[in-house]
Amino acid sequence: MTLIRLEQVTHAFDTTHPVLDGVDFQLGKGERVALLGANGSGKTTLLHVMVGLIRPKAGTVHAFGRERRAEADFVEVRAKAGLLFQDADDQLFCPTVAEDVAFGPLNLGKSKAEAREIVHAVLARLGLAALEDRVTHKLSGGQKRLVSLAAVLAMEPDALLLDEPTNALDEATRERLLDILAGLPQAMVIVSHDREVIERLATRRVTLAGGRLLGCRPNPPGANAPDPIFES
Numbered sequence: 001m002t003l004i005r006l007e008q009v010t011h012a013f014d015t016t017h018p019v020l021d022g023v024d025f026q027l028g029k030g031e032r033v034a035l036l037g038a039n040g041s042g043k044t045t046l047l048h049v050m051v052g053l054i055r056p057k058a059g060t061v062h063a064f065g066r067e068r069r070a071e072a073d074f075v076e077v078r079a080k081a082g083l084l085f086q087d088a089d090d091q092l093f094c095p096t097v098a099e100d101v102a103f104g105p106l107n108l109g110k111s112k113a114e115a116r117e118i119v120h121a122v123l124a125r126l127g128l129a130a131l132e133d134r135v136t137h138k139l140s141g142g143q144k145r146l147v148s149l150a151a152v153l154a155m156e157p158d159a160l161l162l163d164e165p166t167n168a169l170d171e172a173t174r175e176r177l178l179d180i181l182a183g184l185p186q187a188m189v190i191v192s193h194d195r196e197v198i199e200r201l202a203t204r205r206v207t208l209a210g211g212r213l214l215g216c217r218p219n220p221p222g223a224n225a226p227d228p229i230f231e232s
């Protein structure tokens with residue numbers, strides 16, 4: 001079952017060259033796709049296109065059963081595909097951790113009591129119960145990353161879009177996050193330059209280069225060369 005499908009997505013921020021140039025991509029249920037590519041190759045842009053934070057100049061976005069065009073379509077997509085931002089400060093904007101994690105469920109129409117239950121459950125599951133009443137902006141970078149993931153998981157998404165999830169984490173926090181991610185059932189797109197993240201989590205790898213998406217399987221028998229062009 002395909003959760004997200006992009007067809008011929010093209011996007012440019014200026015008139016010089018497109019960042020994305022006819023990108024086809026599919027995320028299937030149960031897949032964990034590593035999205036690789038050099039700095040500035042358009043990985044974050046592609047994640048943002050998937051959830052409607054950027055509207056491409058051309059091409060189509062299908063997600064969770066239908067084509068998505070308008071902002072109202074993407075509100076639903078963002079509830080089903082949780083985006084973990086590269087910078088936790090883009091994710092967390094409430095005074096306390098509990099409020100930040102409750103924000104999504106409340107937005108989805110849960111009652112305050114239901115949201116409180118979800119906050120307790122998610123924070124406990126991630127080993128973050130002690131942070132519940134902390135002031136968000138005073139957390140360390142690693143704590144913010146884990147709380148961001150808690151806020152995303154509180155929405156009970158079907159897919160996770162992770163933008164450099166282990167970036168700037170110390171070894172212990174990185175291991176902890178990797179263990180958590182490895183135990184999650186959601187389909188994932190994982191943007192990462194962290195070899196261990198890719199080797200441990202990814203079921204498939206794709207690479208953005210020159211605006212195009214090239215596909216290759218992890219450790220393909222016989223060769224490591226990318227397939228010439230990505231899947232249909």
Ligand SMILES: Nc1ncnc2c1ncn2[C@@H]1O[C@H](COP(=O)(O)OP(=O)(O)OP(=O)(O)O)[C@@H](O)[C@H]1O
Nearest residue numbers: 013014019037038039040041042043044045046086
């Ligand atoms: N809002 C924007 N306005 C103008 N240019 C932008 C904007 N967002 C991204 N870009 C440009 O688009 C290109 C792709 O950026 P993007 O952040 O998607 O790359 P990336 O592959 O995620 O990079 P990194 O690995 O460094 O995070 C870059 O040249 C970037 O400067």
